[in-house]
Amino acid sequence: MDGVSVASSIAGLVTLALQVSATIAIYVNSIKERANTVRELHDELLLLGEVLSGLRDFLESEKVKGRVLDTQSVLSKAIRDCRQRMERIGDRLKPSEGGKVARAIDHLRWPFEQREVMQMVENLRRYTQTFQFAFTIEGFNLLSKTSEDATKGLQEMLLISKKMSELSAQMGRSADESSKLALQLEAIIDLVPLLARTVADVNEISQATRLAELREQERRTTEILDWLAPLSSLHKHRDLQVRRAEGTGRWFLEHPEFSRWVDDDSKHDLLGVGGPGAGKSVLCSHVVDYLRGKFQDHDVAIAFYYYDYSDQQSQNPSSFARSLLRQLSSRGEVVPSAVSEFYRRTRNAVKDQTWYHDLLNIIRRVVATFSRCFIIVDALDEADVQTQRSGFFEVIDAIRNSPGSTVKVLATLRPHVLDLMTRFHEPSTIDILANPGDIRQFLAQTIMEQPESEYLMDDKLKEHVLNTLCTNANGMFLLPALQIKTILDQITKADVRRALLHLSTDLTHAFQSTMQRIFTLPKARRDLAFRTLMWVSHARRPMTVRELQHAMALRPEDHDLDRDNLPSVKMLIDCCCGLVEVDYESSIIRLVHHSLEEYLREHDHGLFTDANLVITKICLQYMMLDSTRDLPYKNRKDFANALEDVPFLQYAALEWGHHAYSVPAEEIKDLALALLSNSTCLNTIARVRDFRSPDLRDWTNKAWAWAYSGGAGISLAAGFGLSELLKILIAENRHNLRLGVRNVYGNTALHEAAFFGHTEVAEILVANGANLLDTNYGQSTPLYLAVSYGQLEIVKLLLKYGRDQLDQPGPRGFTALHKAVEQGDEEMVSTLLQAGALVGAIDNQGTTALHLAAFRGYLSIVKLLVASGAVVHVRDKEGLCPLDYAATSGFTDVVAFLLENGGSMFHKGRERWTPLHRAARGGHTETVAFFLKRGANVLATDYKGNIPLHLAVRSGQIEAVRTLLEQNTDPDHQRAQLFVQDRKGSTPRVVAFFTAHYDIHKYLRAAEWQAQGITTPSSANRLTTAIEKGDLPSVRVLLDNNPQSLTSLDEDGQPPLHVAIQENQTRIVEFLLQRGASVESVGYHGWRALHIAASTGNLELVELCLSHGARVDTLTNTKQTALHKAASSHSVAVVRRLLSAGADPAAMNERGMTALHIAAHQNDIAIVRMLVLEHGVDVLARDRQGMTAGMWAERSAHLEVCAFLAAEARKAKQKKRSSAGEHIAGTGDTQTRDNADALALGEVRDALEGAIEDNNSNTNQPEGSVRGLIMT
Structure with missing residues (x-):
């Protein structure tokens, strides 16, 4: 960059410095205990701003015209690093996202520790010295160099400066200038290493792209x-x-x-x-x-x-x-x-x-x-x-x-x-x-924070207050905390002494005393206090201050809210004499303690006997105010903003019915019917209740249709369980009940009653003709909904009215029995079975209730289903039995029961896995051991030639591997497992190497040696053994005695360097490299050192390899690059480092898979996003089986990866279509795009239907759908 460009960037930095210093200025007078350090930070920022202004002017001057500043120069790095540090300071000073009160409090809360401030001041001084040094041509030229060259020049200048200072001293002259220059140079030299670290972190890729990501x-x-x-x-x-x-x-x-x-x-x-x-x-x-x-x-x-x-x-x-x-x-x-x-x-x-x-x-x-x-x-x-x-x-x-x-x-x-x-x-x-010392410390701090305390009590009186309150505390914090508020409310010292004589000795007396103080207040304040206490103690949930203010402001005769009638927060708190407090983080107003809630509930004051009636009426009235009827409905954001102006509306709409539940219907009849027959108000209620839900589509139209349907009032009353009010509504609308009206979720009134468990309401609705078989938008009947939410009494009631609803398919083809089983609700399952539920009913995938119970490990339900006639060997559409499901999840007790009741452990599904295969793939050691005791065939093969041991290795669970080999002590059996090859010719140990399970690889190698009668390592493996033990002295001796072993291969075809890397033996790796080991030496299956380092996800080892000249484009025998191996290691840092070193993100292995395919299959969203967004890897690229990365994610039920790649695929296709459209417009070929799309769809279908091999997976599959787990 030229000087002018750099000057422009500095101008923004000057502005930033001034903004941050202005923010800090707010704290200078408000943070008393740290005022000096806060002021020092503030002044240092102002000085930095002045120096930066001077540097900007210098860079725009003729002196440096035409000079170019490299982006890796010390000065460029210092400018970037300074900006980042100031941005971080500014971010820490930002207020929270709470309410206005919370933000106000945050402005007075200093976010830094003392040591942080001192470190910031020190760093800012280094920047100031560095930028000031750049004002001269000599300084500018020196700082225009890279870190290494600049440091060398700075140290030479520092040496000269110190000699000049010594010479001046010897001649009796002032050495001030030389000393100042020396200090300046030392500050810059100290800064350079910090810049190197920052650049290593931030500038691996394009700064703007990285920050956006x-x-x-x-x-x-x-x-x-x-x-x-x-x-x-x-x-x-x-x-x-x-x-x-x-x-x-x-x-x-x-x-x-x-x-x-x-x-x-x-x-x-x-x-x-x-x-x-x-x-x-x-x-x-x-x-x-x-x-x-x-x-x-x-x-x-x-x-x-x-x-x-x-x-x-x-x-x-x-x-x-x-x-x-x-x-x-x-x-x-x-x-x-x-x-x-x-x-x-x-x-x-x-x-x-x-x-x-x-x-x-x-x-x-x-x-x-x-x-x-x-x-x-x-x-x-x-x-x-x-x-x-x-x-x-x-x-x-x-x-x-x-x-x-x-x-x-x-x-x-x-x-x-x-x-x-x-x-x-x-x-x-x-x-x-309550610890006496803690009480004293708390009280002393409370007194100190009270501005008037120094006038209210001298040191002697203060000591008397502390001693008295601590003595009377009786092991409680709350009691002296309440009492100190009373003390600090006094006006004179004499008042304080008198208050000390009448202190309560327990909480009950303290509350009584406070209530008596409230009774002595003027009537207006007394009424305000008791109304506040009523709301706070009887509200269904904690209320914000603004909600309470609006509720308190309403008068019976109001048609709209008089905002001049809102009581202030201070008035609400002061009138309650310390019984309520405000959480300034959330703006919630609450009682000071749970014990006060108990006191108000247990002591009859006659104050709140009609609280629910009062609250219900205010809620109903508030929902019918003029200002609540004209809320904007264009979109959710506008509606949410409008709700800020009527904050009590949400509480009223969501909670009024709960308060009304315990109120006689006749007492609220007029207000309630007026609301429930007003379509405009009902429309507002629907939107208030549901507008935040992510489930909704076209919520505005659905809310409007419900509100103006003529049945919304009945639906709303049913949801709250207001049976008496419901009877009145039905009586008044008998000739037009509209019980089938659906709300925004598609629920009828009966659905709502079933959902919330309102038995009496459900009975009323059914008696008046509600349809039991109506389904909501999720295909749920009222019975299915009741089962889903564990409403047993509702289920029993609905079952009295017929069994047609019992086996009606719902979501995913589930019946009510499927759902009850899935939830593990044994009592519900028993109820449905007794009512005649079809035990063999299947869902959309051919799965029975027994499949689900087995998969989730619900043994008691499995027994219940089998006792009711469930077939143990029933198969789903993939040919899988309940035993397969139980083995997949590793529920040994369920496996045992199913085998005892007709299950077969030799059964194979479509992909030819036995139940033992499934237990082994999941790494379920206990289940594997059980199958082995029952005589399961450890040499059974699937269609790829895998025996269970191959799959146990892929699971990465070494105990499952041990169990398969060691439980059967027959040497021939062990040998057969160890040396069996799948269709690719891979033994279990080879699979362990490819999947980077090096601990399993070592174990299997030892087992092979034992099977072959090898008791001690051969000469080829002595060095390998020493490396695996981490025995550096022995490694050194072996190499000294036989230097050629540095490049020789062990029995696995691995050179020593490869073994040390896969064992994460960094010290030995460094030693071998120092002795001349080559990072490009080829080991087993064509792997090089960088391939192994990348597969371990160890960034330090990758850096070691790269620093010794490792190439990123070398291929294994299966054409895998180091980037392919890194993509399966779940290390973003390693992937990023290889890409920065020049790795090709689009490189394909012999199966046509890129790193993106592998990362998608491994469910690594971070690597997937990086490859696509930062490096433009083609999301539509297909491997040799026609699979895109998105298809791999979908096959493995990696839903987040799948969703991201699907969105990117749509963008890529749109871009292709746009380009194709331009081409078609020129050629007139109107069939080209349709044919291309048809071909793509055919490839997708063929790929998904074909048998697809695991990509050397070294992780278990995620818990997604049952289907994804069973079939992978």
């Missing part, structure tokens, strides 16, 4: 994580962090039981037991942050969950599981592929019990990727007894079943629920009482 990856990650659980579900932890006093909680973190729980390898749980207000939630937040600091590596998972009495509606078992999975998925740099697939596969699916069980399976798979998993759960006593607690243990038990991971649970709870201890795993307990 990172932004897209962040967007997709955020989309998946928010689908799992909204970020707001984690806000309570942030809120507790803010409320903590510095230095508190140490007693718990230093407790011996806590240390044992953290550090022991055992899986025992820890329970923190304490009374109300003891500070359990704050201690949990301490634990979470402590563990995050202690275990910063990605191999340890930490997740938390705070139960909340006020949010029991949303804190169901599914929400608990989703929140944990979000946190586990956030632990690494990318979302786990299993989670991405689950999102892609089910984001639009019905979230029924089947989906929930699949969710638990995904959690198990993700947890299994960590060595340890810590789960911290607060306030388990606040979880609902009937649903939440049982769901909690269901999720925890599922996580504990994750193979290979140590799961540790810490839960806090009150003493009265200690009966739950038996559900935990070897629990130890810590009694939680």
Whole structure:
């Protein structure tokens, strides 16, 4: 670049520096404890901006006119690196995405630690010195060089400068100028290595393309994580962090039981037991942050969950599981592929019990990727007894079943629920009482943060306050926390002393005292306080401040909202005298503690007896306001923006019926009927309820059709279970009931009643002619929907009205029995079988209920089905029996039962796999061992010539391999397995090498030696053995004694360097290279060192090979490049490095497969996206079997990869058609495109119908569809 171009980029950098410094200026006066360091950072940025302005002027001057600056020069790198560092500082200073209150708070929250600020200041000074040095021609010329040359020149100048300084000192002259120059040169020399690291990270590919890809990856990650659980579900932890006093909680973190729980390898749980207000939630937040600091590596998972009495509606078992999975998925740099697939596969699916069980399976798979998993759960006593607690243990038990991971649970709870201890795993307990030192620290900080405290109390009075409150705390944090608010509300010191004399000694008296204070307020404020407490304590879910303000502003006579009637947030909080608080992260207003909720519920004040009636009426009135009828419906975004102006509308539309459920219908009849007969209001309700759903298509038209159908009112009342109101509606519309009207999901009123389990409503609807066989848009009848959501009583009711509905096919051809079995609901299955469900009914794939039960491992249901007449040897459309399904999933107990009841372990499906093949391919060691004990044929071959051992090797599970070989001690049997060849001539050991399972390869080689009677390594393998042991001294001795062995091949045809690389023995690799080993030496099957390094996914070894001259275009005997091997290693870094070194992304192996084909088959979305978006690899390219990369992804049920490649294929086809259209326009050939499309479709069909071989897969198939699992 020329000087002018560089100057233009610097101009933007100057602007950025000023913007960031302006943001920091806000904090200078507000962050008292760190004001000096904040000001220093601010001033350093201003100085940098001035220096950059000077550099810009210099580069635009005549002095450097015509000079060109290389992009790899020190000055260019410094400018780029400086911009990136300032952008990162600016990003950290951005406020959160919460509400206005949250953003306001964030503006006062300094996001940097002290050490971070000092490091930033130091780095900024280096940039300032570097840019200032470039002001001169000499400095500019020096910094225009690359790092190595520039460093050499700078060091020479530094040496001269120091000598000049010494000479000046000897002559008695000032050495200031020389000293300044020396300091400047040292700063620049220190900066150069930092630039080298930054460039290595950022400039591997085009900067703009890479950043765009990172932004897209962040967007997709955020989309998946928010689908799992909204970020707001984690806000309570942030809120507790803010409320903590510095230095508190140490007693718990230093407790011996806590240390044992953290550090022991055992899986025992820890329970923190304490009374109300003891500070359990704050201690949990301490634990979470402590563990995050202690275990910063990605191999340890930490997740938390705070139960909340006020949010029991949303804190169901599914929400608990989703929140944990979000946190586990956030632990690494990318979302786990299993989670991405689950999102892609089910984001639009019905979230029924089947989906929930699949969710638990995904959690198990993700947890299994960590060595340890810590789960911290607060306030388990606040979880609902009937649903939440049982769901909690269901999720925890599922996580504990994750193979290979140590799961540790810490839960806090009150003493009265200690009966739950038996559900935990070897629990130890810590009694939680508020620590006196922590209380004192908290109170002192609270007083210090009160601006008027220095006038309200002197040091002596302050000490008296602290002593009194700590003495009266009785082991509680909450009591002194409430009392300090009372103290700080006083006006004079005398008032403070008087308040200390009348302090409550327990929470009940504290609440009573506060209620008495509210009673003494002026009437307007007293009424406001009690209305606030009513809403906050009786709302169905936590309400935001704006929702509450709108609800409180409405008067019975209002036809529209008077916005001047909105009470201020401060007024709401002040009137309640400390009984409510606002979570400024989420803008939620709530009671100060669960114990206050208990107090309000258990003590009869006569204040809230008609709360549900009042709330119902306000909800109904709000939905009929003039301002709620004219909302824009053009698109979801406009509608969502409009809802911001009427924030209470969502609560009213979603919750009014739940409040009305306990209210006599006559008391709300007039308002309710007015709403339920008003099509405009019903249209608004439909849109409010469903506009965010990703499931909907054409939601506006569907909502309008439902609202104006004449049956929407009945449908809405049925969904809420309002039976008395429903009777009134039916009586008034008897001659035009319209019970078949469908809502936006295609549900009739009976569907809604079945979905929510409203038995009385369902009975009323059926009695009045509702059609039992109506199906919604998902092809579900009311019975099928009830089964899907476990509504047993509804199912029993509907079955009284006929069995035609029982075997009617639903989604995927499932009957109700299929669905009940899939969900593992044994009681539901039993009910359906007793009602006469067809036990042998098949779905669209020919699958029976027994197939599904076997696949999911539901042994009791399998027994129930067989006892009811299910045929054990029934086959689906692929010729697979239930035994095949059970073997695929590795459920040994189900396998055993099916064999005892007529199943055959010698049965083969279409691809000629026996059940043993399937168990081996899944790496299910226990199931493999069971088959072997029963006499399964270990030499049975499939149509490719694979015996079970071949497939066990592909699974990568060495224990399954060991079992196949070692359980049968017959040497002839072992020899036959070891040396059998598939149709390609590959033995199991050869397959292990090709699939990069080098540990299995070593094991099988040793087994072959044993079978051949070889007891010690031959001379050709002595060096190999030493390398495999990592014994560098022995390697050195062997090479010293026989230098020729450096290039000789062992018995596997491998040179020593190849063995060292596949064993990840970096020190030995470096030693061999130093001794002269060639990276281009050819080993087994034509592999070179770079092929092996790439197959391991080890970037360090790849770099070693490349630095020693390894070529990226060499081919194995099967024409595979190193890039092909890297694509199956799941290492984005290695793939990127090979591409930057010149690897051809379009290179094909002998089967015509590119790296894209392999990455798609291996389910690596990151590598797939990189190859397509950054390197333009052709998504339409076909291998020798006519398969595109997208077809490989589809065949293996890799849904996220499949969806991405399908979208890219559409773009590529459109581009081809555009080009073809131009050609056709010139030739007049109107049949060309149609013929091409027809040919392509034929190739796709032929390819999918043909038998396709695994591409040396070294991973198990994902848990996608049953079909994808069974057939792969």
